[in-house]
Amino acid sequence: MKINLQTDTLKELQDALDHLEKQTLPIQTRSALHNAKKQLGQFAQSHQLESDQGRLAALYRVSQSLGASLNLDEVLTQVMDAVIQLTGAERGFITLVNPENDELDIRAARNIQQETLEKGKLQTSRTVIQSVIDSGEGIITTDAQDDPRFAQQNSVIFYALRSILCEPLRARNRVIGVIYVDNRAQSGIFGPDDLDLLSTFAGQAAIAIENAQLYTQTDQALAARVAELETLSHIDQQLNARLDVERVLEIARHWAVKESGAQSGWAALCGDDSETLSLISAPHDETGNTKNRELLATLRENPAPIQIHPQDGQPAQFVVPLIHAGKIIGALAIIHPQGFTHASQEFIQRLAGRAAVAVENARLYQAVEYANEAKSQFISIVTHELRIPLTSIKGYNDLVRQGVVGEINEQQLNFLNVISNNVERMSTLISDLSDISRIERGKIHLDFSHFELRERMAETLTSLSHKLAEKRHKLHTHIPDDLPQVYADPSRLIQILTNLVSNAWKYTPEGGEITINAKAQDERVRIEIQDTGLGISEEDQAKLFTQFFRSESPEVREQIGWGLGLSVTQRLVEIMHGKIGFYSQLGSGSTFWFTLPTQA
Ligand code: ADP
Numbered sequence: 225m226k227i228n229l230q231t232d233t234l235k236e237l238q239d240a241l242d243h244l245e246k247q248t249l250p251i252q253t254r255s256a257l258h259n260a261k262k263q264l265g266q267f268a269q270s271h272q273l274e275s276d277q278g279r280l281a282a283l284y285r286v287s288q289s290l291g292a293s294l295n296l297d298e299v300l301t302q303v304m305d306a307v308i309q310l311t312g313a314e315r316g317f318i319t320l321v322n323p324e325n326d327e328l329d330i331r332a333a334r335n336i337q338q339e340t341l342e343k344g345k346l347q348t349s350r351t352v353i354q355s356v357i358d359s360g361e362g363i364i365t366t367d368a369q370d371d372p373r374f375a376q377q378n379s380v381i382f383y384a385l386r387s388i389l390c391e392p393l394r395a396r397n398r399v400i401g402v403i404y405v406d407n408r409a410q411s412g413i414f415g416p417d418d419l420d421l422l423s424t425f426a427g428q429a430a431i432a433i434e435n436a437q438l439y440t441q442t443d444q445a446l447a448a449r450v451a452e453l454e455t456l457s458h459i460d461q462q463l464n465a466r467l468d469v470e471r472v473l474e475i476a477r478h479w480a481v482k483e484s485g486a487q488s489g490w491a492a493l494c495g496d497d498s499e500t501l502s503l504i505s506a507p508h509d510e511t512g513n514t515k516n517r518e519l520l521a522t523l524r525e526n527p528a529p530i531q532i533h534p535q536d537g538q539p540a541q542f543v544v545p546l547i548h549a550g551k552i553i554g555a556l557a558i559i560h561p562q563g564f565t566h567a568s569q570e571f572i573q574r575l576a577g578r579a580a581v582a583v584e585n586a587r588l589y590q591a592v593e594y595a596n597e598a599k600s601q602f603i604s605i606v607t608h609e610l611r612i613p614l615t616s617i618k619g620y621n622d623l624v625r626q627g628v629v630g631e632i633n634e635q636q637l638n639f640l641n642v643i644s645n646n647v648e649r650m651s652t653l654i655s656d657l658s659d660i661s662r663i664e665r666g667k668i669h670l671d672f673s674h675f676e677l678r679e680r681m682a683e684t685l686t687s688l689s690h691k692l693a694e695k696r697h698k699l700h701t702h703i704p705d706d707l708p709q710v711y712a713d714p715s716r717l718i719q720i721l722t723n724l725v726s727n728a729w730k731y732t733p734e735g736g737e738i739t740i741n742a743k744a745q746d747e748r749v750r751i752e753i754q755d756t757g758l759g760i761s762e763e764d765q766a767k768l769f770t771q772f773f774r775s776e777s778p779e780v781r782e783q784i785g786w787g788l789g790l791s792v793t794q795r796l797v798e799i800m801h802g803k804i805g806f807y808s809q810l811g812s813g814s815t816f817w818f819t820l821p822t823q824a
Pocket of ligand 1: 633723727728731755757759760768773774775776780784785786787788789791792814
């Protein structure tokens with residue numbers, strides 16, 4: 225600004241010298257005047273250069289800091305400071321065009337009272353600003369009161385506006401806002417050079433402002449997406465924690481209403497025939513049955529969200545189908561007197577996708593539960609019915625074998641022994657099946673007590689001794705004297721030991737070794753049954769403990785078995801709060817181990 229005043233002074237001086245030159249003057253004075261004019265001309269030229277350089281230097285200085293920040297408020301403050309510095313204006317502000325409603329938001333101001341800013345009553349000419357936005361061209365007026373473009377404007381007259389400089393902020397061929405500076409009292413403050421300078425600077429400032437705007441938008445959009453994903457993950461946990469269809473729908477309805485800011489909502493499930501739609505979760509009966517049927521029919525024809533706009537006092541509704549494997553399994557709706565934002569409609573659709581999966585999972589789970597229950601009941605009935613005739617076959621077979629009903633020859637004894645072995649096989653199978661069914665139905669009863677492992681081990685090995693002797697197995701047992709008592713069901717422990725030692729016996733060829741070790745470990749006793757038998761391939765190891773699994777290997781298939789022993793054993797150990805595991809190498813033998821607690 226100082227520079228401009230000096231320029232004006234120089235102009236006035238030059239005019240005065242021109243005027244003097246026209247007078248009749250003595251030769252000496254005329255020559256002195258000529259010299260003075262020449263020097264003044266040179267000075268004016270060099271002064272203009274200096275002034276241009278000064279402007280460029282100032283522009284360079286203020287432009288340098290632009291782009292350092294991506295915070296919109298910071299960028300706007302920087303731009304405002306720079307504009308005041310470059311133009312030397314008394315006051316000014318930056319206004320940005322709101323892309324959603326085309327309104328002007330004043331975002332940064334200098335020397336304008338906060339109160340006037342808040343009230344939106346800016347003591348400036350809106351005509352000036354609007355014409356800059358409309359034309360995309362900057363405006364300069366040295367005295368608005370005399371400027372025919374604005375002199376008639378009420379605001380110009382009312383606020384006594386004189387010098388005004390206004391420049392559009394253009395980014396990607398769009399006016400994103402306006403820089404406005406003015407001086408109310410003085411005229412002739414700004415010159416065309418100021419408009420040029422401001423225009424150059426505004427080009428750079430607009431890019432910096434737009435970058436900050438884009439960054440803020442992206443940042444906000446990202447934060448909103450992250451928040452939504454967090455909510456959805458929370459909802460997923462709740463949806464999948466309860467495998468109950470009605471509960472799943474209630475959770476979905478609750479979140480749909482909560483997150484979309486709806487007034488209420490409902491969730492419905494299609495009947496097995498896909499014709500009926502029954503309301504599962506609705507606090508109020510918002511939709512009568514006829515309306516539901518109509519909705520379902522519409523959804524079935526076109527499985528896309530339905531948007532019902534508010535009409536005749538009826539609220540807006542947004543209804544989304546729950547689709548699984550291309551089939552409608554239900555619907556989720558939210559209700560609001562006015563309507564819904566695009567964001568909440570998108571959220572409901574995402575939620576519906578998740579709810580549909582959870583509903584289907586819950587349905588499948590319920591179906592499996594029913595099937596399992598039916599299977600357990602069937603096994604329970606069959607085992608009960610088989611046990612009675614088997615007991616009688618075994619009893620009479622034993623009587624005949626013992627010769628109670630007459631003498632028997634050797635061949636007859638052999639036949640009776642075959643019957644006896646098969647009856648034993650069948651009763652083991654019935655007992656394993658009945659245990660599984662009882663465990664699955666939670667009906668197994670255990671009698672826990674503290675007792676010594678040694679005694680139960682002896683009992684088990686005695687009952688198996690004739691088998692071990694048959695295959696000339698070497699048996700080693702290591703049970704430390706100070707082994708703590710275990711807390712378990714003694715008869716179930718015998719069942720576990722019998723299963724594991726029998727397997728070691730079955731799957732170890734003649735002359736092999738079976739070693740039993742027991743030791744205390746933390747607050748547990750660990751028992752290991754090691755054999756030098758067939759071992760288990762890696763492929764089979766993955767299937768161990770599964771019901772009815774038996775290795776395909778011919779050596780295994782030679783042995784009698786049903787593939788139920790390990791499964792029952794595992795369940796029993798776990799019910800007694802222990803753990804079970806194994807390690808094995810094909811061809812070298814296997815070690816099965818389990819633990820039992822020492823404390824109740
Ligand atoms: P079963 O012995 O009646 O077949 P199990 O459930 O006790 O049923 O065992 C399942 C399968 O695991 C066996 O068929 C066998 O393939 C394998 N297996 C179990 N114990 C051993 C072992 N000690 N050595 C080798 N294979 C074993």
